[in-house]
Amino acid sequence: MPPVQALLFDVFGTVVDWRSGIAREAAPFLARHGIGAMDAHAFADAWRARYQPAMEAVRSGARPFTRLDTLHRENLESLLREAGADPDAIPETELEALNRAWHRLDPWPDSVAGLLRLKQRFIIAPLSNGNVALLLNMAKRAGLPWDAILGAEVAQAYKPRPEAYLRTAEILGLPPGACMLVAAHNDDLAAARRCGLATAFVPRPAEYGPGQTKDLTPAEAWDLVAPDFGALADALGCPA
Amino acid sequence: MPPVQALLFDVFGTVVDWRSGIAREAAPFLARHGIGAMDAHAFADAWRARYQPAMEAVRSGARPFTRLDTLHRENLESLLREAGADPDAIPETELEALNRAWHRLDPWPDSVAGLLRLKQRFIIAPLSNGNVALLLNMAKRAGLPWDAILGAEVAQAYKPRPEAYLRTAEILGLPPGACMLVAAHNDDLAAARRCGLATAFVPRPAEYGPGQTKDLTPAEAWDLVAPDFGALADALGCPA
Numbered sequence: 001m002p003p004v005q006a007l008l009f010d011v012f013g014t015v016v017d018w019r020s021g022i023a024r025e026a027a028p029f030l031a032r033h034g035i036g037a038m039d040a041h042a043f044a045d046a047w048r049a050r051y052q053p054a055m056e057a058v059r060s061g062a063r064p065f066t067r068l069d070t071l072h073r074e075n076l077e078s079l080l081r082e083a084g085a086d087p088d089a090i091p092e093t094e095l096e097a098l099n100r101a102w103h104r105l106d107p108w109p110d111s112v113a114g115l116l117r118l119k120q121r122f123i124i125a126p127l128s129n130g131n132v133a134l135l136l137n138m139a140k141r142a143g144l145p146w147d148a149i150l151g152a153e154v155a156q157a158y159k160p161r162p163e164a165y166l167r168t169a170e171i172l173g174l175p176p177g178a179c180m181l182v183a184a185h186n187d188d189l190a191a192a193r194r195c196g197l198a199t200a201f202v203p204r205p206a207e208y209g210p211g212q213t214k215d216l217t218p219a220e221a222w223d224l225v226a227p228d229f230g231a232l233a234d235a236l237g238c239p240a
Numbered sequence: 241m242p243p244v245q246a247l248l249f250d251v252f253g254t255v256v257d258w259r260s261g262i263a264r265e266a267a268p269f270l271a272r273h274g275i276g277a278m279d280a281h282a283f284a285d286a287w288r289a290r291y292q293p294a295m296e297a298v299r300s301g302a303r304p305f306t307r308l309d310t311l312h313r314e315n316l317e318s319l320l321r322e323a324g325a326d327p328d329a330i331p332e333t334e335l336e337a338l339n340r341a342w343h344r345l346d347p348w349p350d351s352v353a354g355l356l357r358l359k360q361r362f363i364i365a366p367l368s369n370g371n372v373a374l375l376l377n378m379a380k381r382a383g384l385p386w387d388a389i390l391g392a393e394v395a396q397a398y399k400p401r402p403e404a405y406l407r408t409a410e411i412l413g414l415p416p417g418a419c420m421l422v423a424a425h426n427d428d429l430a431a432a433r434r435c436g437l438a439t440a441f442v443p444r445p446a447e448y449g450p451g452q453t454k455d456l457t458p459a460e461a462w463d464l465v466a467p468d469f470g471a472l473a474d475a476l477g478c479p480a
Contacts, residue, residue: 069413123376133413136363136388148376149388153411171393173309173373 002178004198004236007118008127008150008168010159010183011135012105013207015115015126015144019044021105029098035085041209043079050075055129055158065156067131073099102130103137108204112143114229117238125150127168127181129158160191169197182232186219193220200224200232242418244438244476247358248367248390248408250399250423251375252345253447255355255366255384259284261345269338275325281449283319290315295369295398305396307371313339342370343377348444352383354469357478365390367408367421369398400431409437422472426459433460440464440472 012018022044030040038046054071057063076099077087087095118124126135128151135149150168157163169176176196183189184204193199199222205212218225226232233240252258262284270280278286294311297303316339317327327335358364366375368391375389390408397403409416416436423429424444433439439462445452458465466472473480 123380131413132388132390132394132411136412140363140387146388147380148372148386150372154372154394171372172376173371 002175004122004180005174005178006123006125006169006172006180007200007236008125008165008179008181008197010181010185010188011126011128011130011138011151013204014182014184014202015111016105016107016138016142017204017207018048018102018105019207019209022047022101025098025101025104029094033085033090035080035083038083043083045208046082047072047075047079050079051129059158059161065153065158067153068129069099069102069131069134072102100137103134104141105138107142107144108228110228110230112145114233115145117233117240118229118236119145119147121236121238123147123172125168125172127151127159127165129164159188162191162195165192165195165197169195180223182229185215189222190220193222198223200226202226202228202232242415244362244420245414245418246363246365246409246412246420247440247476248365248419248421248437250421250425250428251366251368251370251378251391253444254422254424254442255351256345256347256378256382257444257447258288258342258345259447259449262287262341265338265341265344269334273325273330275320275323278323283323285448286322287312287315287319290319291369299398299401305393307393308369309339309342309371309374312342340377343374344381345378347382347384348468350468350470352385354473355385357473357480358469358476359385359387361476361478363387363412365408365412367391367399367405369404399428402431402435405432405435405437409435420463422469425455429462430460433462438463440466442466442468442472 009015023040026043027040030038030043054075058065080087115124125146125148128135130151131153132149139146152158152164155164155167166176169179177198180198180200181189181192182200182202184202184207189199189201201218201222203216205216224235226235249255259281263280266283267280270278270283294315298305320327355364365386365388368375370391371393372389379386392398392404395404395407406416409419420438420440421429421432422440422442424442424447429439429441441458441462443456445456464475466475
C-alpha cells in the first residue's frame, strides 16, 4: 500500500454534530409554527431519516444528480406535511433559513484542533455527501481548515457508490491507496475499502443521541481506530 | 448589484508568478539534457504559449474536458520535440517532475498576506483553468489559504467559456453578482462581466517578464482596480 497522502473525511456525524445543530434551529421554528407535537431532536432524527432514501433515487439513476441542499429542502417539506403543517403557508425565507441549518452545524470538540494538526502532514478534505456550498459555509463558520472541498457534488455521485471515492482520489491525482477515509460509520468505511482506500474509524457514540446502538465499535479491522481526531493525529505521527 | 460575498481568483499570473517558477525548474532540466539552445525563460514562455491553443480544443468541443495537467504534459512533449529533443528518450519520472513544476509556483510577494486579510470577510477561491490537484498542491506548498478549490475542472469548462464563471457561482449557491473575479487579465474580466460577475483588476506588470506590453492598464472601467492584494483588501474594507 502506498503511503497515505490525503485524509478524506465523512462530515455529518464524523466531523460535526448534525443532531444537536438541527434541533437547536428547529426548536424555535416548531414553536413559532405550532408544530408542538414533535420534539426538536425527534424532528432532527426524522429529517435525517429521509436522507438515505432521497440519495437512493440519485444512486439508482431514477433522477439525475441533485445536490443535497435540494434534497434537504424536499425532505423538509414532506416532513412538515407529515407533522400536520402546510409548508406552502410558511414564508419562503423561513423555510430556506431552516434548510440552511445544515450549513451551520457545530464540530465535535476535538475536530478543529485535530484537523489543524493533521493538515500539517496531509491533504485534508471532506468526502461528504454534502454539496460544496453547504460544506464551505459550514467550514467558514466553524473554522474547519480544509485544503479543498470535495465529495459527492464534485464527483457527481453519492456515497457509497464507488465513483464517489474513486473520482475523489483521481481528482487529487492520487491512487486510491494514498487516500484514507476517516469516518464514524462502518458502512462508509467498507465501501471505501472496497475501492482500495485506507480506512480510519473514529466512533461518535453520541451522533444519534443517548440511545445510539450502531457504529459504536469497528465492524472490520480498519487500518486505524481512534477515539477522536487528536488521537488520530497521534496515531499518524502529527506533531502536537 | 448584490453585495459581493465571494472573491474568485485567476491564479496563473494573478496569484502566482508562473514564468519565474517554470524557468527555475526548467533550467537544470534543459542543461541536463543538452537542450542548451533555449533559455529557461524562453522555454517557460514557449510552454505557456501552447496553453490557450490546447484549451481551445476543449472549448470548441473538439475533445472532451481534459484537465490541465494532461494538456501541460502534451505541450511539454511537443515543445521538447520542437527544441530538437526526443521526449521518449527522457525518463518518465523526469518529464513528470518537470510537468509538476506548475504545482510549485511561487506567489507574488503580496498574495498570501492579502488573501489572509480578504478571507476574513469573503469566501476566497481560485477560479482558474488549473486542475484541482495542481491548485491544491500549489496552495499547500505556498500557503494560499483558499476556502475551496474551484475552477475549470469542477465546472468542467475552461475560461473564458461562460459556463466556467456561471457554474462556479452556482456551485457556491450565489448569484453571479455576489461573486467578484480578481484577475490580472482584461480578457478574463471581460468574460466574467458578461456573465454578471463583479470585477477587480490587479495588474501584474512582470508576469511576462521585463518586456511586457499587455494588461498593464485596465481596458474597461472595472469595479475595482488595485495595485496588489493588500490594496484590494483595503479597498474592500478588510481589517489589516
